[in-house]
Amino acid sequence: MNNINDITENFxxxxxxxxxxxxxxxxxxxxxxxxxxxxxxxNGNPVNAWKNRSN
Known part of the structure; x- marks a missing residue:
């Protein structure tokens, strides 16, 4: 399998x-x-956090 198909145009x-x-x-x-x-x-990286703890 040496063939590579570019499928990005199908996205x-x-x-x-x-x-x-x-x-x-x-x-x-x-x-x-x-x-x-x-x-x-x-870039899709988290920049802050807020926490809500529950039991």
Whole structure:
């Protein structure tokens, strides 16, 4: 398989990340969870975080 097909012209609209929610949960029978919110910079990297902890 030495043939490479350029399929990028078949891609539709390219979406850029603006923000992300990350959910964390502990393991076990009595689990806790917290959520982090990240804004993204122009390269898609997180630039800040906000945490909301709940039981």
């Amino acid at each position: 539709g609209t390219l979406y850029h990340p603006k923000s992300a929610l990350v959910f964390y949960q502990t393991k076990g029978t009595n689990t806790n969870m917290y959520v982090e919110h990240f804004d993204m910079d122009k």
